[in-house]
Amino acid sequence: MNLQTAWAQRRYGFLVLLWVALLTVPYWLGYVGSYSALGSKILVYGLATMGLNLLFGFTGGLSFGQAAYFGIGAYGAGMTLKYIAPSTPLAILVGALAAGLAATILGPLLMRRRGIYFAMITIAIGQLFYFVAVRWNNVTGGEDGLAGFERQPIHFGHHLLVLDQINFYYLVLFCFTIGVVIMHTVLRSPLGHAWVGIRENRRRMEFLGVRTDLYVWASFAIAGLITGLAGTLNALLFNFTSPQDLHWILSGDFVMMVVLGGMRNFWGPLVGTVIFVVAQDYLSSITNNWMSFIGMIFVAIVLLFPKGLLGMVGRNSGAP
Amino acid sequence: MELLLFNAFNGLLQGVFYALMALGLALILSLSSVINMAHGGFLVIGGYLAFTLTPHLGFWGALVVGPLLAGVCGLVAEQTMIRHLYKRSDPLYSLLLTFGLALIIQDLARTVWGAEGLPSAVPEYLDQPLSSTYFFITGYRVVILGITAAVAIGLYLLIRYSLLGIRIRAGTRDLETVAALGVNIYQLRALNFGIGCFFAGLAGVLASGVLGLTPTMGESLLMPSFVAVIVGGVGSLSGAVLGGLLIGVAAGITTTYYPSASEAVIYFIMLVVLAIRPRGLLGKESIFE
Numbered sequence: 001m002n003l004q005t006a007w008a009q010r011r012y013g014f015l016v017l018l019w020v021a022l023l024t025v026p027y028w029l030g031y032v033g034s035y036s037a038l039g040s041k042i043l044v045y046g047l048a049t050m051g052l053n054l055l056f057g058f059t060g061g062l063s064f065g066q067a068a069y070f071g072i073g074a075y076g077a078g079m080t081l082k083y084i085a086p087s088t089p090l091a092i093l094v095g096a097l098a099a100g101l102a103a104t105i106l107g108p109l110l111m112r113r114r115g116i117y118f119a120m121i122t123i124a125i126g127q128l129f130y131f132v133a134v135r136w137n138n139v140t141g142g143e144d145g146l147a148g149f150e151r152q153p154i155h156f157g158h159h160l161l162v163l164d165q166i167n168f169y170y171l172v173l174f175c176f177t178i179g180v181v182i183m184h185t186v187l188r189s190p191l192g193h194a195w196v197g198i199r200e201n202r203r204r205m206e207f208l209g210v211r212t213d214l215y216v217w218a219s220f221a222i223a224g225l226i227t228g229l230a231g232t233l234n235a236l237l238f239n240f241t242s243p244q245d246l247h248w249i250l251s252g253d254f255v256m257m258v259v260l261g262g263m264r265n266f267w268g269p270l271v272g273t274v275i276f277v278v279a280q281d282y283l284s285s286i287t288n289n290w291m292s293f294i295g296m297i298f299v300a301i302v303l304l305f306p307k308g309l310l311g312m313v314g315r316n317s318g319a320p
Numbered sequence: 321m322e323l324l325l326f327n328a329f330n331g332l333l334q335g336v337f338y339a340l341m342a343l344g345l346a347l348i349l350s351l352s353s354v355i356n357m358a359h360g361g362f363l364v365i366g367g368y369l370a371f372t373l374t375p376h377l378g379f380w381g382a383l384v385v386g387p388l389l390a391g392v393c394g395l396v397a398e399q400t401m402i403r404h405l406y407k408r409s410d411p412l413y414s415l416l417l418t419f420g421l422a423l424i425i426q427d428l429a430r431t432v433w434g435a436e437g438l439p440s441a442v443p444e445y446l447d448q449p450l451s452s453t454y455f456f457i458t459g460y461r462v463v464i465l466g467i468t469a470a471v472a473i474g475l476y477l478l479i480r481y482s483l484l485g486i487r488i489r490a491g492t493r494d495l496e497t498v499a500a501l502g503v504n505i506y507q508l509r510a511l512n513f514g515i516g517c518f519f520a521g522l523a524g525v526l527a528s529g530v531l532g533l534t535p536t537m538g539e540s541l542l543m544p545s546f547v548a549v550i551v552g553g554v555g556s557l558s559g560a561v562l563g564g565l566l567i568g569v570a571a572g573i574t575t576t577y578y579p580s581a582s583e584a585v586i587y588f589i590m591l592v593v594l595a596i597r598p599r600g601l602l603g604k605e606s607i608f609e
Contacts, residue, residue, distance in 0.1 A: 116353060119355060124590055125587065125590075252357070256416060292427040295427065296420065299417055303404060306413060
């Protein structure tokens with residue numbers, strides 16, 4: 001058996017295991033001492049970090065302000081439910097499109113920047129939305145966050161789907177799957193290959209006649225859209241949105257989750273998210289100083305495992 | 321009119337803190353290519369240590385020792401952790417590492433000194449208004465402006481004329497050549513990092529007398545300082561000062577007319593500057609693109 005088929009088989013086995021595990025989460029999560037809202041939260045954050053990874057791991061744009069689009073999605077969904085119409089699908093759609101639109105508008109300010117400069121500008125732009133959310137009291141609820149909305153049952157013809165904790169998990173899984181299919185398709189298209197080319201050697205891509213800034217713009221917009229989709233689900237999960245969903249600390253957490261799992265790998269961010277969210281959940285339940293421990297995890301990962309967990313086993317380009 | 325002056329002056333003070341932070345950030349950024357997310361942490365260290373030392377050293381003693389200790393802490397962090405990342409060309413790792421440091425420092429400050437704010441330790445004779453019309457101009461605030469001006473001029477002289485400064489300037493242009501000429505660039509970057517953290521600590525000590533001390537004060541001053549660096553132009557020290565003062569005053573003036581936009585206006589200015597002058601006001605064509 002040659003190496004290629006061995007790899008393919010391992011990949012295949014991994015994917016089957018992953019999807020079986022995801023589909024059965026509500027049935028086994030209780031046995032490992034957890035609750036199904038945590039399952040939904042992991043999947044929501046996983047979608048956000050996988051979206052971020054399009055820009056970060058595959059295009060090489062160090063976005064440190066991705067929480068902005070997560071938060072725009074969350075506020076978009078919450079405000080749609082609260083002020084416009086009591087419809088869950090509409091809320092998801094509006095929130096995700098709002099985030100995608102914001103990223104599309106801001107993209108041109110960033111698309112020519114690289115490295116550190118790119119990172120700094122994304123951080124700072126992210127804070128703009130944070131202060132809008134904090135200060136625009138009568139619409140966003142200010143510091144206290146946006147409350148007073150609830151996810152609504154979904155109508156399928158005459159059948160009514162009540163979104164209890166378990167049904168909601170499957171809604172999240174459904175949206176996650178859509179997001180994964182979109183990302184997978186894009187990464188296999190010429191667009192995705194161009195992104196990897198830009199990451200590896202931007203100047204060379206330019207010499208080949210590729211308008212790299214437009215590709216970076218597209219990457220920024222699509223990453224914003226996917227992260228925004230995750231944000232809408234986050235708002236629906238807790239029936240609440242706070243300015244913390246827009247804060248740069250969350251952006252940093254997202255980047256950490258991606259790095260932890262392995263940023264050159266399609267599934268890496270999800271693995272990193274599982275570990276990070278579970279660790280955070282556990283640490284905050286046993287100690288008041290959990291922030292220090294999270295910080296130490298950051299330091300340790302950077303110094304000891306810079307390639308992340310799946311980065312050790314994956315192939316070079318990381319394309320799915 | 322007086323309200324406008326009052327707010328503009330408050331904004332100027334804020335701008336001074338931003339400028340001090342931004343100076344340190346810009347120093348570290350341009351020589352080591354490290355975005356120091358822990359800069360707010362060193363500000364908090366400086367502020368709290370000065371507060372703790374005030375009963376022993378007096379106000380003026382703590383004002384000197386606090387920032388120095390912040391600089392030493394920065395030096396230690398650089399020597400134990402950050403220097404290992406210089407070989408990795410991707411700026412991601414230093415960003416994440418300093419981000420982790422920021423979390424640790426903020427959490428430790430809360431554990432040691434408590435989450436509640438601490439009062440300012442400004443001596444009474446300095447806390448008096450200088451005139452009855454302009455009640456907001458207290459002696460302490462004038463002292464802040466004076467110290468900041470003195471330190472900024474001192475840094476300019478250091479960078480312009482001293483051997484260390486010349487090496488730092490050369491290093492920002494081409495670190496490899498500087499190393500090839502026999503300068504120990506590890507030492508150079510360490511010293512530079514320490515100086516940067518000294519500025520953060522100084523901002524912390526001075527700001528504690530105006531804003532009070534809380535574990536999260538560094539975090540809230542950090543982001544506007546980034547904006548100051550971007551607006552002024554990455555790689556330009558005078559740009560960092562100009563950017564800091566500009567956004568501070570702009571935020572202060574906005575407070576007069578539309579208070580709830582006073583923070584957002586900072587970021588709005590940044591977007592406008594980026595759209596018109598992508599390299600910032602005083603930025604030159606640089607390595608960061």
